[in-house]
Structures are given as C-alpha cells and as structure tokens.
Amino acid sequence: xxxxxxxxxxxxxxxxxxxxxxxxxxxxxxxxxxxxxxxxxxxxxxxxxxxxxxxxxxxxxxxxxxxxxxxxxxxxxxxxxxxxxxxxxxxxxxxxxxxxxxxxxxxxxxxxxxxxxxxxxxxxxxxxxxxxxxxxxxxxxxxxxxxxxxxxxxxxxxxxxxxxxxxxxxxxxxxxxxxxxxxxxxxxxxxxxxxxxxxxxxxxxxxxxxxxxxxxxxxxxxxxxxxxxxxxxxxxxxxxxxxxxxxxxxxxxxxxxxxxxxxxxxxxxxxxxxxxxxxxxxxxxxxxxxxxxxxxxxxxxxxxxxxxxxxxxxxxxxxxxxxxxxxxxxxxxxxxxxxxxxxxxxxxxxxxxxxxxxxxxxxxxxxxxxxxxxxxxxxxxxxxxxxxxxxxxxxxxxxxxxxxxxxxxxxxxxxxxxxxxxxxxxxxxxxxxxxxxxxxxxxxxxxxxxxxxxxxxxxxxx
Amino acid sequence: xxxxxxxxxxxxxxxxxxxxxxxxxxxxxxxxxxxxxxxxxxxxxxxxxxxxxxxxxxxxxxxxxxxxxxxxxxxxxxxxxxxxxxxxxxxxxxxxxxxxxxxxxxxxxxxxxxxxxxxxxxxxxxxxxxxxxxxxxxxxxx
Numbered sequence: 001x002x003x004x005x006x007x008x009x010x011x012x013x014x015x016x017x018x019x020x021x022x023x024x025x026x027x028x029x030x031x032x033x034x035x036x037x038x039x040x041x042x043x044x045x046x047x048x049x050x051x052x053x054x055x056x057x058x059x060x061x062x063x064x065x066x067x068x069x070x071x072x073x074x075x076x077x078x079x080x081x082x083x084x085x086x087x088x089x090x091x092x093x094x095x096x097x098x099x100x101x102x103x104x105x106x107x108x109x110x111x112x113x114x115x116x117x118x119x120x121x122x123x124x125x126x127x128x129x130x131x132x133x134x135x136x137x138x139x140x141x142x143x144x145x146x147x148x149x150x151x152x153x154x155x156x157x158x159x160x161x162x163x164x165x166x167x168x169x170x171x172x173x174x175x176x177x178x179x180x181x182x183x184x185x186x187x188x189x190x191x192x193x194x195x196x197x198x199x200x201x202x203x204x205x206x207x208x209x210x211x212x213x214x215x216x217x218x219x220x221x222x223x224x225x226x227x228x229x230x231x232x233x234x235x236x237x238x239x240x241x242x243x244x245x246x247x248x249x250x251x252x253x254x255x256x257x258x259x260x261x262x263x264x265x266x267x268x269x270x271x272x273x274x275x276x277x278x279x280x281x282x283x284x285x286x287x288x289x290x291x292x293x294x295x296x297x298x299x300x301x302x303x304x305x306x307x308x309x310x311x312x313x314x315x316x317x318x319x320x321x322x323x324x325x326x327x328x329x330x331x332x333x334x335x336x337x338x339x340x341x342x343x344x345x346x347x348x349x350x351x352x353x354x355x356x357x358x359x360x361x362x363x364x365x366x367x368x369x370x371x372x373x374x375x376x377x378x379x380x381x382x383x384x385x386x387x388x389x390x391x392x393x394x395x396x397x398x399x400x401x402x403x404x405x406x407x408x409x410x411x412x413x414x415x416x417x418x419x420x421x422x423x424x425x426x427x428x429x430x431x432x433x434x435x436x437x438x439x440x441x442x443x444x445x446x447x448x449x450x451x452x453x454x455x456x457x458x459x460x461x462x
Numbered sequence: 463x464x465x466x467x468x469x470x471x472x473x474x475x476x477x478x479x480x481x482x483x484x485x486x487x488x489x490x491x492x493x494x495x496x497x498x499x500x501x502x503x504x505x506x507x508x509x510x511x512x513x514x515x516x517x518x519x520x521x522x523x524x525x526x527x528x529x530x531x532x533x534x535x536x537x538x539x540x541x542x543x544x545x546x547x548x549x550x551x552x553x554x555x556x557x558x559x560x561x562x563x564x565x566x567x568x569x570x571x572x573x574x575x576x577x578x579x580x581x582x583x584x585x586x587x588x589x590x591x592x593x594x595x596x597x598x599x600x601x602x603x604x
Contacts (some may be wrong), residue, residue: 004501004508111478118485125493126512127505134514135553139560158566162553180493188505221474228481235513372480379473383466451466 007182007189008124014181015048015196021075022048028082029269038207039254042076043270045200047253049193049244050277051075052181053118053174057329060149066180084271108220112202115227122235128187133239135162141175142185155330166333168326170280171241187239201438202227202246208254208442211263212389214449222445223348232434241282242435248278249288249400250438253393256292259311260299261389268314276318283335284403284432289319291399299392337424354409358421362405366429380444383451390446397439404432517551518543520596521580525558527594528578538563540571544581544597576601 023044030036030043055074059066064073128138140163155165178193179185202223209219227233236420237243255270271292278285293315296308342351367374381394408424500508506526509515515522521543532539539562541555552566563575571577577588580597584590588600 003504117489121490121493121497125496127498127514129509129512131550131553134550134557139553139557142557142560151561153563157563159563159568160556186505188508190586223505225474225481228478230481230484374478376473376476376480379469383469383473390541448470451463451470 004188006194007186010182010198011178011186011342012192014052014178015045015193018048018052019045019196020048020076021051022046025079028085029266029273031266033234036207037353038210040207042200042202042204042207042247043251045196046247046277047273049174050273051078051282052177053170056144056173056177057150057169057325061357066150066177067183068181071177071181076170088162091101092344093274103222108217108224109447111224112220112227114366115224115229115233116195116199116202118228118230119198119233122230122233123191123194123238124188125235128191128239129413130236130239136164136167137171137241138175138187138239139163140169140172141179142187143296144169144172144176145179145185150329155333161336164336165330167283168280168285168322169329170277171244175447191238192298194233194243197243197247198233200228201250204247204250204254205438205442209445210437212446212449213453214445215452216443218448218452224443226438229437231435232437235356237431237434240431245278245282245285246435248274248281248285248440249396249435250442252278252288252292253396253439254442255259256296256311256315256396257389259314259394260296268310271314272318275315276322279319279322284400286307286319286323287403288396288400289315291403293394295392295395295399299395337412338407339412340410342410351409354421355406358425360407361422361425362429365426366433377440377444380448384444384447385450387447387449390443390449393439393446394443397436397443400436400439401433404429477555514550514554517548518545521547521551522554522558524578524580524594524596525555528599529559531592531594531599532562532576533591536562536576538565538572538575539578540564540575541566541578542580543567546584571602572593578599
C-alpha cells in the first residue's frame with residue numbers, strides 16, 4: 001500500500017480541512033445550535049468544496065498559481081466575510097426532547113455505516129474509469145491542472161468536442177483544485193471525494209428531517225436506505241457529476257423550503273449558495289433553479305407574498321452570475337446533444353414520434369425493471385400525509401423527473417443519427433433519475449412524519 | 463394509523479431488501495481482492511488492472527511506455543491501435559496523455575506530431591524514435 005494509502009489520506013485530509021473551513025463559514029448562512037448541527041456538517045463540506053474549486057479560477061484571475069497559499073488566502077477572505085454575516089443569524093433554540101422513545105442508534109447506524117463502507121469500496125477499488133470521467137470531468141480537470149489555465153482548445157478544438165465544452169466547470173475546477181493542493185494528479189486517491197459527498201448528503205438529509213420534526217428513527221431510517229442505494233452510489237457514478245448534483249439538489253430544495261417557511265434568517269443565503277453551486281456543476285442546475293422559482297411563485301403566492309422578491313433574487317442572481325461568468329470565460333457554447341427546434345410547430349409531428357419512442361423505451365427498459373422500487377416508493381407516498389415542507393421537495397423532484405423523461409426526445413447525434421432518443425434513454429435516464437434519490441427520500445420521509453411522531457398524532461386526535 | 467405504519471414498515475423493508483440484494487456478494491469480494499492485489503502498485507498499474515483498460519490491456523501498456531518515452535517538447539501525438547478500439551478507449555487515450563494534444567487514428571497526422579503505432583507496422587516516411595512493448599514511437603523522417 002506504499003503509494004495508495006498515503007495519497008488517499010492526503011486527499012481526504014485536504015477535503016476535510018476545507019470542509020472544516022466550510023463548517024466555520026456555515027454560521028453565515030445556517031444558525032448555530034443543536035437543531036442545525038448535522039446539516040452544518042453537510043453544508044460546511046459543500047462550502048469547503050466550493051472554496052477548493054472557486055480558488056482555482058480566482059487564482060487564474062488574480063494571477064496567483066492555485067495551491068496552498070492562494071487557497072488559504074481565498075479561504076481566509078471567505079471566512080472573514082462569513083464572520084461579518086454570522087451576526088445576522090442568531091443561535092437556534094434547541095428543540096424539546098422528542099416524546100417518541102428513540103430506537104437504539106446502532107439499529108440505524110449499522111446500515112448507514114454499511115452503506116458508506118460499501119460505496120467507499122466501490123468508489124475506491126480502482127482509478128476513476130467511467131466514460132464521462134475520462135472524456136469530460138476528469139479530462140478537463142487534468143488539463144486545467146497541468147496547464148495552469150483553462151485551455152482555449154477545450155472550446156475551439158473539434159477533436160475535443162466529446163468533452164462537452166458547454167458543460168459548467170465547477171467539478172473540473174474542484175478536481176484541479178484538489179490536484180493543485182496535493183501537488184499531483186492522482187485520479188484514484190481523488191475518488192475519496194465521492195464517499196465524503198455521500199456522507200455530507202446523509203447528514204443533510206437526516207438533519208433536515210429531524211429539524212422539520214421527523215422522529216430520529218424515521219430520519220436515520222431514510223439515511224440508511226439512501227446510503228444503501230447502489231443506483232446512485234455506484235462505482236460507475238464515481239467521478240461523474242451526478243453524486244455532487246444529488247447533494248446540491250438536496251441543499252437547494254431544503255433551503256428553498258426553509259425560505260418559503262421562513263424558518264431562519266439564513267435560509268435565503270443558503271438558497272443563494274445552493275443556486276450558485278448547482279448552476280456551476282451541471283447545465284440542468286439552471287433548470288432546477290428555474291423550477292424552484294416557478295414553484296416559489298405558485299406555492300408561496302398566498303401565504304408568503306413578502307418573502308417572494310428576496311427568494312427570487314436568492315435563486316436567480318447567483319445562478320445567472322455563474323452562467324455569465326462561464327459566458328465571459330468561454331463565449332457562447334450551444335448545447336451539443338439536443339435540438340430544441342423540435343418545439344417549432346412544423347416539427348411537432350416528428351417531436352410526437354420521438355416522445356412516443358422515448359416513453360416506450362423508458363417504460364420497457366428503465367421503469368419496468370425497477371417496478372418493485374417504484375411500487376415501494378408509491379406506497380410510501382400514498383401512506384404519508386400532505387406536508388407542505390416536504391411536498392415542495394417532491395414537486396421539484398417531479399418537475400426534474402418529467403424534464404429528464406422528456407429531454408431524450410430532443411436528443412440528436414449528428415455523427416450517429418441512428419442513435420436518437422433511444423441512446424439517451426438507455427445511457428442517461430437511469431443515471432439522471434438516480435440523482436433525485438436524496439430529494440425523494442427527504443420528501444417521502446417528511447410526509448411520513450405525521451404518522452410516526454406522537455406529538456403530531458396527538459395534535460391530530462385533539 | 464397502525465395500518466399505515468405497517469405499510470411503511472413493509473415498503474421500507476422491501477426497499478432495504480432490494481438495495482441489499484442489488485450487488486452480488488462476489489462483486490464485493492472481487493473489489494476487496496483487487497485492492498489487496500493492486501493497492502501496493504503504482505497508479506498506472508492500478509489503472510492497467512482496472513475497468514478502463516479491459517478492452518485491450520496491451521494497448522494501455524503501450525500507451526504508458528510511450529508516455530514515459532515522449533520527448534519533452536512533443537507538440538502532439540497521433541495514436542494508431544492495431545485494431546478498432548471502443549469509444550472509451552479513445553477517451554482513455556486522450557485522457558492518459560493530457561495535456562498533450564492527442565488524436566486516435568486521425569486521417570492525417572498534424573505537422574510535427576509524433577505517431578504511436580501498435581503492432582509491427584512501420585509506415586514509410588516515418589523514423590522510429592523508440593521501440594516499445596507492443597509497438598513503437600515514430601517521428602516524421604527528415
């Protein structure tokens with residue numbers, strides 16, 4: 001284990017050190033105190049990753065070679081700014097002790113630990129190998145690290161078109177940032193990023209559910225099931241953007257729900273942070289932001305009219321700033337695999353055929369094999385009680401799911417026109433849907449709170 | 463209420479069973495075995511033993527030998543496998559040599575680039591820079 005173990009330990013140390021910096025930064029957008037403690041770990045880790053990634057383009061911008069001095073400088077500046085903001089976020093009151101007798105911690109701790117260990121094993125078995133890591137995320141990160149810049153040829157060289165120049169650079173910057181801090185490119189040790197993101201996701205999931213009233217058993221049970229979900233936490237997904245996206249989607253949705261309910265003064269800042277990070281990670285991040293904006297208008301119209309402008313600004317501005325920064329950096333790069341001209345009335349007939357083809361293949365090759373999973377989730381949804389804070393999450397997941405389902409119908413592959421929508425359904429639909437898992441887990445479990453929490457049940461019967 | 467809780471329990475238990483049975487236990491054993499065998503090896507050897515090179519491990523051995531023998535100021539590299547390789551093989555090639563501009567089996571080798579040829583073929587107009595396991599690194603003959 002001469003080279004492998006020290007490298008993994010070094011990368012884990014880097015990530016945990018910046019995760020700690022993010023944890024210190026968290027009071028700028030998350031109240032201190034026990035109710036937010038678990039979420040602070042997850043948000044702090046995400047903020048730490050943002051520091052690692054963002055320091056790379058900032059370093060290029062200010063002509064500072066990314067590495068420990070530059071990263072520490074930018075982290076220090078972020079912490080100073082966070083320290084100024086933290087005063088606006090008072091300490092949260094501790095929640096009264098739950099009436100329910102909590103299940104022994106090992107009952108849920110064991111499957112959670114098992115899920116994390118299994119994914120750790122899957123992720124760390126070998127250097128990251130998935131097509132999209134080699135062709136897109138890893139390639140860009142390696143180029144940025146090795147050249148000390150974002151090379152122009154990523155956007156101009158037709159031989160690199162497979163690397164999807166139109167994708168945002170958040171994850172490549174994160175890889176490059178880790179490599180700058182490590183001092184070398186190690187695509188095996190860097191895989192430790194993914195089990196750590198899984199752990200952060202579980203903290204946010206369980207923490208948010210607990211804070212929103214779920215009994216401990218329910219919150220930890222949801223975390224245990226999610227931890228064991230190999231559809232999301234797979235070897236294939238290690239290195240790709242879907243696992244980071246799944247965390248960011250959870251962050252966006254829970255903070256969005258908090259902001260609508262005005263749970264604390266930091267909620268809009270969390271929305272802004274999540275909006276920025278999700279737009280920097282995948283193109284559909286911008287779509288999720290737009291979907292949340294739409295939901296905010298529909299759901300918050302009557303009860304929270306005054307919160308709307310602040311929430312809209314928090315959602316939109318950071319995402320647009322990220323998109324604008326990419327535009328400045330690389331110019332306008334059109335989406336490569338999709339043709340939205342099918343929306344023109346003259347092409348509606350063809351679009352209809354493509355939609356039918358998409359749905360048929362999705363039903364036969366994706367939904368049918370997964371019917372036991374879908375049946376169990378449907379039962380849990382039906383059995384639960386309408387809960388606005390959680391239903392918003394499910395509404396966002398439903399919009400995202402519908403978009404993922406429809407999108408392949410617009411798929412084009414000029415080099416291989418015979419592929420069409422079917423290719424996208426087969427290669428991407430299951431993967432993209434899996435990124436919605438944390439969101440669905442939070443939404444479904446939130447709806448179950450009312451039937452497991454004795455206080456809620458007592459209120460029901462009174 | 464009790465019925466609802468029972469349904470929740472049954473549905474959750476089903477999910478647990480589904481998730482736990484999705485990954486064959488032999489896969490876990492295979493991963494542990496891989497780590498035990500390869501963790502002490504260099505990064506390139508770990509990649510050689512892994513999934514990304516399973517389409518043609520000899521091809522990757524050639525790539526790695528070439529990477530070590532490339533002259534410092536090589537402007538680019540054209541790689542010619544001895545048989546058609548899958549798309550992921552092309553991605554692996556470009557990724558492995560990054561940041562060096564690399565193309566797999568281009569119609570025309572850009573001026574000044576070196577060529578890496580798998581197999582024994584040595585085309586006219588090219589001079590061998592280094593004979594390597596499973597192929598050779600070549601440069602345009604003067």
